[in-house]
Amino acid sequence: xxxxxxxIAAHAGREGPLLPILHDVQAALGHVPEEAVRTIAxxxxxxxxxxxxxxxxxxxxxxxxxxxxxVKLCRAEACQAxxxxxLVRDLPDVAxxxxxxxxxxxxxxxxxxxxxxxxxxARLDSARLGQLMADMA
Amino acid sequence: xxxxxISDDALAIACGAxxxxxxxxxxxxxxERVSSWGMHWLEPLAEIDGMGFGPLVPGDVAAVLAxxxxxxxxxxxxxxxxxxxxRFTFARAGKTRPLSLEDYAAHGGWHxxxxxxxxxxxxxxxxxxxxxxxxxxxxxxxxxxxxxxxANAPGALKYIVCNADEGDSATFADRMVMEGDPFxxxxxxxxxxxxxxxxxxxxxxxxxxxxxxAKMEVAVALSAEMIAxxxxxxxxxxxxxxxxxxxxxxxxxxxxxxxxxxxPPLPAxxxxxxxxxxxxxxxxxAAVPFIxxxxxxxxxxxxxxxxxxxxPVQLAGNIRHGGLFEVGFGITLGELVNDIGGGxxxxxxxxxxxxxxxxxxxxxxxxxxxxxDYESFAAADALIGHAGIxxxxxxADMSAQARFxxxxxxxxxxxxxxxxxxxAVRGVEVMDRIRSRSGRAADPVEHLPQMRNAxxxxxxxxxxxxxxxxxxxxxKFGSLCALGGFTPYPVLSALRHFPQDFGAEPQQQVAAE
Numbered sequence: 001x002x003x004x005x006x007x008i009a010a011h012a013g014r015e016g017p018l019l020p021i022l023h024d025v026q027a028a029l030g031h032v033p034e035e036a037v038r039t040i041a042x043x044x045x046x047x048x049x050x051x052x053x054x055x056x057x058x059x060x061x062x063x064x065x066x067x068x069x070x071v072k073l074c075r076a077e078a079c080q081a082x083x084x085x086x087l088v089r090d091l092p093d094v095a096x097x098x099x100x101x102x103x104x105x106x107x108x109x110x111x112x113x114x115x116x117x118x119x120x121x122a123r124l125d126s127a128r129l130g131q132l133m134a135d136m137a
Numbered sequence: 138x139x140x141x142x143i144s145d146d147a148l149a150i151a152c153g154a155x156x157x158x159x160x161x162x163x164x165x166x167x168x169e170r171v172s173s174w175g176m177h178w179l180e181p182l183a184e185i186d187g188m189g190f191g192p193l194v195p196g197d198v199a200a201v202l203a204x205x206x207x208x209x210x211x212x213x214x215x216x217x218x219x220x221x222x223x224r225f226t227f228a229r230a231g232k233t234r235p236l237s238l239e240d241y242a243a244h245g246g247w248h249x250x251x252x253x254x255x256x257x258x259x260x261x262x263x264x265x266x267x268x269x270x271x272x273x274x275x276x277x278x279x280x281x282x283x284x285x286x287x288a289n290a291p292g293a294l295k296y297i298v299c300n301a302d303e304g305d306s307a308t309f310a311d312r313m314v315m316e317g318d319p320f321x322x323x324x325x326x327x328x329x330x331x332x333x334x335x336x337x338x339x340x341x342x343x344x345x346x347x348x349x350x351a352k353m354e355v356a357v358a359l360s361a362e363m364i365a366x367x368x369x370x371x372x373x374x375x376x377x378x379x380x381x382x383x384x385x386x387x388x389x390x391x392x393x394x395x396x397x398x399x400x401p402p403l404p405a406x407x408x409x410x411x412x413x414x415x416x417x418x419x420x421x422x423a424a425v426p427f428i429x430x431x432x433x434x435x436x437x438x439x440x441x442x443x444x445x446x447x448x449p450v451q452l453a454g455n456i457r458h459g460g461l462f463e464v465g466f467g468i469t470l471g472e473l474v475n476d477i478g479g480g481x482x483x484x485x486x487x488x489x490x491x492x493x494x495x496x497x498x499x500x501x502x503x504x505x506x507x508x509x510d511y512e513s514f515a516a517a518d519a520l521i522g523h524a525g526i527x528x529x530x531x532x533a534d535m536s537a538q539a540r541f542x543x544x545x546x547x548x549x550x551x552x553x554x555x556x557x558x559x560x561a562v563r564g565v566e567v568m569d570r571i572r573s574r575s576g577r578a579a580d581p582v583e584h585l586p587q588m589r590n591a592x593x594x595x596x597x598x599x600x601x602x603x604x605x606x607x608x609x610x611x612x613k614f615g616s617l618c619a620l621g622g623f624t625p626y627p628v629l630s631a632l633r634h635f636p637q638d639f640g641a642e643p644q645q646q647v648a649a650e
Contacts, residue, residue: 023344106345
């Protein structure tokens with residue numbers, strides 16, 4: 001059994017299993033490759049277009065792997081009010097680190113905030129964000 | 138041995154609570170990780186025998202234990218931020234360990250479910266209806282009526298779906314419920330299931346909340362026996378803001394693209410997998426155990442007009458005392474921002490506050506008399522939404538905020554309806570022209586002889602503003618859901634209250650939407 005087939009089997013019997021399967025594939029492989037789309041479509045009796053449509057709809061699923069480490073920086077209103085746009089202007093260029101925009105991490109009273117993996121960072125300023133990125137590289 | 142209580146809420150952890158907890162443990166204290174009091178500017182906050190200390194860093198621990206810390210706050214219960222609240226939903230905040238069934242039961246947990254089971258489904262729905270509880274997600278629809286519709290719907294298979302896709306900026310109350318008091322939400326869902334005859338439920342949590350997901354999964358497993366035969370499952374979103382819209386959420390749960398469905402049919406009649414479904418926000422379901430345990434009257438006695446009970450208001454953005462403030466409806470916006478929130482964190486004057494997240498209106502201080510109430514806000518062309526308040530100081534550029542509202546809508550639109558999908562993109566373009574004060578000459582197509590209705594003269598900034606107003610009207614009345622339909626609120630309110638930021642004459646009367 002391939003890795004993808006194992007993941008699909010783990011969700012057998014669930015109602016609406018596509019999103020949980022895609023989450024697991026994304027977590028295991030870092031992306032949802034074409035081959036996975038094909039296998040999942042076959043297993044769930046969906047067309048490849050339907051599975052592709054779901055993968056491309058959601059921000060969390062990626063068709064291509066991302067070799068860099070990702071820091072998700074919140075740029076929603078509450079973090080804007082606390083100065084995140086100034087941080088964006090001063091963003092250092094750190095090799096191997098990609099800064100992605102996310103809308104809201106739910107820490108809106110202590111922004112600007114960022115998330116690396118499942119780890120949250122609050123009360124960021126340019127220096128702390130720069131340090132965080134340098135530590136990731 | 139000294140018992141120290143420190144929150145393990147995601148916000149406290151992001152502010153460094155783990156390191157502080159470890160420092161207390163290394164100093165020989167017993168550390169208990171509890172829910173957050175909701176005083177976010179004081180996190181990480183430690184409590185020792187009811188006395189608070191914060192915001193702490195590990196280096197403060199020795200002074201705290203020696204009784205000489207300048208960060209001593211006195212008794213937490215007496216802190217003005219806590220003492221002024223009416224905490225129904227957040228009664229246990231700061232006091233219990235989130236995943237301790239023992240703590241939950243010792244602090245009044247499960248009484249609501251026991252009561253619902255003893256009085257039966259009809260009386261349960263009647264209690265919720267009489268409490269006046271309205272949907273806390275933003276729409277404000279009476280919860281009891283929704284439940285009654287599902288209860289009356291034919292069919293043996295019904296669902297309870299909890300909308301925990303809290304994507305609005307400035308909102309974190311759902312997250313705090315799930316991370317701080319997950320059993321309360323589970324109890325609320327179990328009561329709803331009992332009331333309408335559902336046997337399966339889902340909590341749809343956004344993926345940006347890993348701590349909430351982890352805690353809810355453990356809590357669901359721990360409480361499975363308590364809520365049986367009702368079966369609950371946690372599902373994780375995938376980064377789509379629009380899935381906070383209930384029909385889009387249902388599609389996502391079914392494993393489809395999170396596209397909005399046209400209503401009718403109502404989800405109450407044809408919801409998840411086409412079955413009758415209760416879709417309620419976290420705060421709605423979390424209010425239910427109190428209502429059942431303490432009675433409809435205890436809840437309905439608090440409030441203002443048709444908005445009964447309490448609202449967990451979230452104070453966020455550039456605010457000195459940010460956090461969670463649960464209070465009866467009717468408190469004014471000014472009291473929340475100035476008296477309780479203490480004005481801006483930057484110390485500069487407040488220029489605007491946005492109420493209700495990215496789709497909520499901007500309010501200047503001249504509207505601070507507005508009472509927090511669904512109807513009063515609607516009458517002022519605004520909404521309370523999920524009750525998040527974002528404060529901006531006088532450095533804010535309101536035309537930039539209006540542009541952001543369109544840009545956000547463009548980024549998050551599900552693409553199903555045209556006013557939202559295309560309107561948002563056009564809105565960004567027009568806002569860019571307004572902001573550059575460049576105006577726009579007619580393009581070659583507009584000069585073609587057959588384009589009889591196209592203006593040949595260059596458009597001025599005020600022409601562009603008229604275009605924005607037209608576009609907002611189309612989006613408001615033509616969009617399928619609140620994403621496209623409510624994007625005009627922040628845009629038009631910014632334009633109405635801050636016309637100088639758009640290059641319009643301050644005295645110009647902008648048509649009220």
